[in-house]
Amino acid sequence: MPTYKLTYFNFAGAAEKARLAFKLGGIEFEDERIEFSAWPELKPKTPYGQMPLLSIDGKAPVAQSGAILRYIGRIADLYPSDADKALEVDEVIGLDEDLMRSMGPSFTIARAPQALGHAADLPEEDRKALQVKLRAALAADEIPRFLGYFEAKLAKTGTGYFVGTKPTIADCVVLATLRALKSGWLDGIPTTLADSKPLLSAFYERMMAIPALKEYYAAK
Amino acid sequence: TMQRILPKFKLTYFNFPGRGEKVRIAFKMAGIEFEDERIEFSQWPEMKAKSPFAQVPLLTIDGMPPVAQSAAILRYVGRLGNLYPSDPEKALQVDEIVGLEEDFFQARSLPFFIGRNPRAYGHPADIPNQDIQAIQANLRSTLVAEDIPRFLGYFEAKLAQSERPAFIVGDTPTVADCALLASLRAVKTGTSPGVPPTLVDAHPRLAAYYARVMELPVIRAYYA
Numbered sequence: 001m002p003t004y005k006l007t008y009f010n011f012a013g014a015a016e017k018a019r020l021a022f023k024l025g026g027i028e029f030e031d032e033r034i035e036f037s038a039w040p041e042l043k044p045k046t047p048y049g050q051m052p053l054l055s056i057d058g059k060a061p062v063a064q065s066g067a068i069l070r071y072i073g074r075i076a077d078l079y080p081s082d083a084d085k086a087l088e089v090d091e092v093i094g095l096d097e098d099l100m101r102s103m104g105p106s107f108t109i110a111r112a113p114q115a116l117g118h119a120a121d122l123p124e125e126d127r128k129a130l131q132v133k134l135r136a137a138l139a140a141d142e143i144p145r146f147l148g149y150f151e152a153k154l155a156k157t158g159t160g161y162f163v164g165t166k167p168t169i170a171d172c173v174v175l176a177t178l179r180a181l182k183s184g185w186l187d188g189i190p191t192t193l194a195d196s197k198p199l200l201s202a203f204y205e206r207m208m209a210i211p212a213l214k215e216y217y218a219a220k
Numbered sequence: 221t222m223q224r225i226l227p228k229f230k231l232t233y234f235n236f237p238g239r240g241e242k243v244r245i246a247f248k249m250a251g252i253e254f255e256d257e258r259i260e261f262s263q264w265p266e267m268k269a270k271s272p273f274a275q276v277p278l279l280t281i282d283g284m285p286p287v288a289q290s291a292a293i294l295r296y297v298g299r300l301g302n303l304y305p306s307d308p309e310k311a312l313q314v315d316e317i318v319g320l321e322e323d324f325f326q327a328r329s330l331p332f333f334i335g336r337n338p339r340a341y342g343h344p345a346d347i348p349n350q351d352i353q354a355i356q357a358n359l360r361s362t363l364v365a366e367d368i369p370r371f372l373g374y375f376e377a378k379l380a381q382s383e384r385p386a387f388i389v390g391d392t393p394t395v396a397d398c399a400l401l402a403s404l405r406a407v408k409t410g411t412s413p414g415v416p417p418t419l420v421d422a423h424p425r426l427a428a429y430y431a432r433v434m435e436l437p438v439i440r441a442y443y444a
Binding site: 047048054056062063064065066067068070071074075081083084086087088090091093094095098101102105109113115116117118130133134137145149 | 272273274275287288289290291292293295296299300306308309311312313314315316318319320326330331334339340341342343355356358359374377
């Protein structure tokens with residue numbers, strides 16, 4: 001069995017779905033977490049200035065959370081090789097990416113408003129006010145819309161999982177997102193947004209009850 | 221050899237490259253026939269209301285309810301068309317490039333997205349057109365000076381890993397080439413206002429790669 005090292009910051013973020021896939025697949029890996037203070041020195045040494053990174057058998061690290069997730073899916077039997085089933089999985093993963101991406105501007109507005117076409121020296125209170133506005137719109141529109149898509153997909157599949165009769169990397173992706181929403185990580189986004197979706201709520205409980213995942217979160 | 225009987229495919233997207241182009245290229249590279257349905261912006265509001273996730277591109281397989289997500293459709297065509305390795309480590313290399321290209325697409329499309337939906341980026345919904353254009357011009361000059369060269373440099377470095385690179389990953393075309401070609405073409409053909417087509421030329425391996433891929437018979441015929 002090769003050795004795996006997954007490198008990311010010390011929070012859930014873009015790496016969590018990969019961590020979940022490793023755990024669900026019962027595959028050992030080194031869960032390397034980098035402090036923010038260590039990142040500026042590490043960043044130029046990475047291939048594309050980004051994390052997460054996956055290193056297989058100590059080889060040159062590979063980037064891109066979606067690539068890493070699919071790799072783990074292939075070795076852990078969590079990513080169907082059948083083209084039609086994989087298409088279903090990839091559609092769910094892509095929708096989740098769209099949802100997470102829609103939240104991006106609400107972070108960037110505070111950190112680097114000029115990247116979105118605002119003044120670089122926009123006062124802190126103005127940044128905060130804009131962030132609040134963006135988060136309110138996300139909570140009212142985008143997030144419920146995408147949660148509705150996920151709810152509808154669960155209804156369509158009818159097995160309690162997103163694709164087929166057992167967990168896939170699509171389930172890892174949505175679980176990670178649900179946990180992020182419930183954690184209060186997004187200031188201004190109520191943690192209860194998924195509660196009104198019965199199938200998603202049952203999905204959450206089902207996934208969290210899987211021994212490997214229950215153990216992973218209990219250890220935190 | 222056994223001829224695989226394929227379903228009828230329809231790809232629905234706007235009448236410009238955008239996110240749909242890498243899929244069109246993949247169908248061509250794979251030699252798989254498809255209906256290339258292109259819709260006008262004026263048709264979009266009505267279609268959007270009927271679409272599963274309020275987005276295009278959409279792939280309709282044998283008239284079934286359509287599937288969304290350009291990268292999902294790309295991988296699907298790749299699997300059918302022998303453009304997507306099943307070996308996990310080879311696929312990892314391909315997926316890394318597909319992901320990077322998505323990041324590149326996002327970065328260079330941001331000014332366009334801000335213009336389409338200013339409110340989502342913290343601007344007033346009724347922001348005057350000239351203000352949006354000033355913002356876009358400003359962002360584009362940063363793109364030209366920093367982000368685009370940075371991404372092109374990543375792809376150049378990937379090609380440099382091989383002494384005689386045939387394709388972006390390995391010796392045969394993959395969906396990574398489809399994605400990369402779409403992005404390079406967008407820069408080369410000036411689809412982004414204010415982004416000079418010459419930016420690719422500063423990267424010799426990438427410029428040569430582009431020329432090589434554009435000369436592939438199916439690609440040359442597609443863009444003729």
